[in-house]
Amino acid sequence: MPELPEVETVCRGLNYVTSGLVIMGADVLLSRSVAFPDSDSTFVQEVKSQKILQWHRRGKYLLAQLSEGYLGVHLRMTGQLLWVKQDSPLQKHTRVRFFFADNQELRFVDTRTFGKVWLVNQDVAPDSIITGLQKLGYEPFDAQFSVTYFQDKLKRCRRPIKTVLLDQGIVAGIGNIYADEALFVSNIHPQTLACDLSSSQIERLHSAILEVLETAIASGGTTFSDFLHITGVNGNYGGKAWVYGRKGQPCRICSNIIEKIKLGGRSSHFCPQCQKG
Known part of the structure; x- marks a missing residue:
């Protein structure tokens, strides 16, 4: 999607x-x-x-x-x-x-x-x-989506953080691709419970969400199957992805093999070394 x-x-x-x-x-x-x-x-x-x-x-x-x-x-x-x-x-x-x-x-x-x-x-x-x-919750680039707001939402939530990031009522627009990417950039395992994240981890994740989305927008989005620009051109972020769609390939940071698991009915890609549980 x-x-x-x-x-x-x-x-x-x-x-x-x-x-x-x-x-x-x-x-x-x-x-x-x-x-x-x-x-x-x-x-x-x-x-x-x-x-x-x-x-x-x-x-x-x-x-x-x-x-x-x-x-x-x-x-x-x-x-x-x-x-x-x-x-x-x-x-x-x-x-x-x-x-x-x-x-x-x-x-x-x-x-x-x-x-x-x-x-x-x-x-x-x-x-x-x-x-x-x-x-819909706040937009990631809106001022209301602050670290304080994010911490308040996560500290009371006993769901895996990957599942929380897909909740459009908490932050709008993030889906499977960029949730995986943001968790990698912030070195957080997708199965970690949201309420177990430290303040520093939440700050890193907040920053990673913005960083990953900005990079993807600059690349024109991601094309893995159907997405096209209005002129019929593919998005280019897929070739830069850290983990999403890279199961079995070496991590771009540590060279360990990227793994994929099912979480809440959705696939989750992660590096077992960079994102230790």
Whole structure:
């Protein structure tokens, strides 16, 4: 699933190519990809002639501020937003199309169909319709995500720290890839209980989260399977990953072999030497 760096990369790309443009029309090819409104014809009618003012990212959600409301997108596991020419061959799993002037088009492509699109009227708050927004914790780069806040959340939690990092209600946007990476950078074993972390470990982890996310954003995110930039280019962070996706390979620091375990139903990659339990 695309995580914060991937969604942030898409957000920046969308702002670069679509900010200030008017949506000339749309076409819904798969009804269940549109979560709201529940009528394809209403969605097409109400999104037409809307001007895209600016795209924002909240956690793993994309939110476009329109001239009269908001357009929300969640890519889920395999969703892609691709900026293409209207006459280019239609991708097999294209679900929603947005048409612009000069033969340009924004396509929502989603192989497994878990992704969703919302169109929210300007008279209501986006989180009243896109209810997942209500459950999100602080953004990692916001001032509210302080070491003090992080310590307060972790000291009362008896879950493994890897599981806690995936909790979007504590910090928004981190997923499996960057949780593994941040734990490696801070030398913390993924099975360590959050409440057992020392103050210095929490400070290191807080710093590592920001460091890893900044590096990944600068690399355009990670492509292991489906993620693409809006122009169809792969993300480059995968080649720089410390542990994620590197089971059986030597650690870049100590040369011990990277291991993978199951934790809370998710895979966790770690170095048994650098991240001793």
